[in-house]
Amino acid sequence: MDNMKNRQVILKTRPIGAPKLTDFNLQITAKPSIAEGEVLLRSIYLSLDPYMRGRMSDAPSYAPPVALEDVMVGATVCQVEASNNEKFKLGDWVLAYSGWQDFSVSNGEDLLPLGRSPKTPSHALGIMGMPGFTAYMGLLDIAQPKSGETLVVAAATGAVGSVVGQIGKIKGCRVIAIAGGKEKCEYAKNVLGFDQCIDHKADDFAQQLIDACPDGIDIYYENVGGNVFDAVLPLLNTGARIPVCGLISQYNATQLPKGPDRLSLLMGTILVKRIKMQGFIIFDDYAHRYDEFAEQMTHWLKAGKIHYREHLVEGLENASDAFIGLLEGKNFGKLVIQVNNPL
Amino acid sequence: MDNMKNRQVILKTRPIGAPKLTDFNLQITAKPSIAEGEVLLRSIYLSLDPYMRGRMSDAPSYAPPVALEDVMVGATVCQVEASNNEKFKLGDWVLAYSGWQDFSVSNGEDLLPLGRSPKTPSHALGIMGMPGFTAYMGLLDIAQPKSGETLVVAAATGAVGSVVGQIGKIKGCRVIAIAGGKEKCEYAKNVLGFDQCIDHKADDFAQQLIDACPDGIDIYYENVGGNVFDAVLPLLNTGARIPVCGLISQYNATQLPKGPDRLSLLMGTILVKRIKMQGFIIFDDYAHRYDEFAEQMTHWLKAGKIHYREHLVEGLENASDAFIGLLEGKNFGKLVIQVNNPL
Numbered sequence A, B: 001m002d003n004m005k006n007r008q009v010i011l012k013t014r015p016i017g018a019p020k021l022t023d024f025n026l027q028i029t030a031k032p033s034i035a036e037g038e039v040l041l042r043s044i045y046l047s048l049d050p051y052m053r054g055r056m057s058d059a060p061s062y063a064p065p066v067a068l069e070d071v072m073v074g075a076t077v078c079q080v081e082a083s084n085n086e087k088f089k090l091g092d093w094v095l096a097y098s099g100w101q102d103f104s105v106s107n108g109e110d111l112l113p114l115g116r117s118p119k120t121p122s123h124a125l126g127i128m129g130m131p132g133f134t135a136y137m138g139l140l141d142i143a144q145p146k147s148g149e150t151l152v153v154a155a156a157t158g159a160v161g162s163v164v165g166q167i168g169k170i171k172g173c174r175v176i177a178i179a180g181g182k183e184k185c186e187y188a189k190n191v192l193g194f195d196q197c198i199d200h201k202a203d204d205f206a207q208q209l210i211d212a213c214p215d216g217i218d219i220y221y222e223n224v225g226g227n228v229f230d231a232v233l234p235l236l237n238t239g240a241r242i243p244v245c246g247l248i249s250q251y252n253a254t255q256l257p258k259g260p261d262r263l264s265l266l267m268g269t270i271l272v273k274r275i276k277m278q279g280f281i282i283f284d285d286y287a288h289r290y291d292e293f294a295e296q297m298t299h300w301l302k303a304g305k306i307h308y309r310e311h312l313v314e315g316l317e318n319a320s321d322a323f324i325g326l327l328e329g330k331n332f333g334k335l336v337i338q339v340n341n342p343l
Helices: A121-125 A130-143 A161-170 A182-190 A205-212 A226-235 A263-272 A282-302 A316-327 B121-125 B130-143 B161-170 B182-190 B205-212 B226-235 B263-272 B282-302 B316-327
Strands: A005-011 A024-030 A039-047 A076-083 A093-096 A103-106 A112-115 A150-153 A174-179 A196-199 A217-221 A236-244 A276-279 A310-314 A334-338 B005-011 B024-030 B039-047 B076-083 B093-096 B103-106 B112-115 B150-153 B174-179 B196-199 B217-221 B236-244 B276-279 B310-314 B334-338
Touching: A005 A316, A024 A316, A039 A093, A039 A121, A039 A316, A076 A103, A076 A121, A093 A121, A112 A121, A121 A334, A130 A161, A130 A217, A130 A236, A130 A282, A150 A161, A161 A174, A161 A217, A174 A182, A174 A205, A182 A196, A196 A205, A205 A226, A217 A226, A226 A236, A226 A263, A226 B263, A236 B263, A263 B226, A263 B236, A263 B263, A263 B276, A276 B263, A310 A316, A316 A334, B005 B316, B024 B316, B039 B093, B039 B121, B039 B316, B076 B103, B076 B121, B093 B121, B112 B121, B121 B334, B130 B161, B130 B217, B130 B236, B130 B282, B150 B161, B161 B174, B161 B217, B174 B182, B174 B205, B182 B196, B196 B205, B205 B226, B217 B226, B226 B236, B226 B263, B310 B316, B316 B334
Parallel strands: A150 A174, A150 A217, A174 A196, A217 A236, A236 A276, A310 A334, B150 B174, B150 B217, B174 B196, B217 B236, B236 B276, B310 B334
Antiparallel strands: A005 A024, A039 A076, A039 A103, A039 A334, A076 A093, A093 A112, A276 B276, B005 B024, B039 B076, B039 B103, B039 B334, B076 B093, B093 B112
16 A cells, blocks of 8 residues: 555446446545544455445435445444544544545544454454344344244355354254355354254255255344245244345346236235334444443353354455455355555 | 024135135024033124135135135124023123124133123124224334324225224324225215325326325335235335235235236335334234223223224125125225124
């Protein structure tokens, strides 16, 4: 990194279908300067998350899209490189939402302090941050698992799914994991401790799910949609709960699938089996419960009850490629870009 | 009625699509006799409800189907015509689930006493019974209406919808009703006090709904499905709630509609707008709250805050035809068959 420059990944064109490298552009601008009351942030870690695909489109959503030529948005863990704000000192670690770039400026109001020397600062983007909090509230508040219930979790080695499944085990559920490929499935069983893991790429995936759920499905934590949901739907038990957290398999879709139209089938299933489906946006719905989550998760981590895996990619210049891979399930663990070395 | 005979409406054939008169048969059997501990019940009122269509099919559902040649099931308000059970006296009124017939026998355990001379005994099948309770819990527990919100209720003059809308008004909602035909819409506005009523048979129904909901839809109480839900879906606000109580428009469907497949569209809407959809079966989910409901509803009725309309059809021999009409929306108010005169 040239310390006088600021590299920024901007949205160049809105993707049609899967994003391509040419939808992004890495531009070099001048390192920003700060006014009175402001701090200059040096990005150390950038979180890449599936929701960002939605920000690249201008379809109506819960948050406005990134404008063309604007810097891609995203959560970051930064260090204060210069400060004109008495609340922040050089070297302080903070959680920010400064996007895909080396440097940014803040008045301090949108920053969450992470201390002088946090042990694992990047965890604020994963297990202790949005993905971990999402897993926690979606499972515990919306699904309310009971001991002995069957919990199916897709993307089960990912940033959210891996935590959902492990909390499910803590709560006494039988956890059936779904992941892509043999390596992830072995990890899901042997490290994360899930009861079974099914490879969604297998030809007989739906049959394997039937075999793995002889008592049906009580909770399906929805992260993916598509053929996984299709296989889950007929197995749902009366009173099943479905927190709808993500639908990664359909983010790149350009049109609806061919018929028949199963909307009425889904509605009928919800009615007859009195199912609860609920979407949620973690900080909009649950910001007031973050402290409870942080305390509980810290406890579980210290007790060795939750394993957390990061997929670290070096260099902002690799962010676009890594993000494209994320939508294809190529990451293995929480995807984080190391943007710069710490101070 | 020949007082030595028992007329029974039995399920003769399972309907394909809409039920036909020939799917039912009125058979005459002997009036049953009672053993020690039993009571003989004389049906005065029989409730006809859309859920009965599900019982006529052998597709998996939350309750077993009526067997061929068996008496059609249904809630009834009866009088005790003879008793070998010390808890019940001749002439007592009870709520039973004795089905489409003149007489039945009970050991008393499945009966809810309604007293010696209830003022409006048939109300136990409607406003004070399953439909009223369904309206109450679905709206208040699942949807949790807030003052100023827009509530859309379909089948708005029906047994459930009319109560949903009126409770919505009590809670300060703007209530947009949907009903079939001018007469029902006038009643919905002028008697039930709803803010607007839209005729779902109108060619420009979807546009009328858009115009009626300038601030979007916060709660949609789902009773019908089909083209009403299609029009509601794009108008749902962030955080909308959808209690799924019934889907009368699709009960007679023999196959899924043509594509495209909008299942992913519905899932995506639930996610992006963080919508809660929840099916429920009233006595399975909420039996423990019946007393609360009964007390509140009695209060509202006495205070004139809830209007209740019954559609009374004379004669068990007309039940099949009335039920077929119910699925077509021909009833106007809670459909009840007067099976016999009171003792």
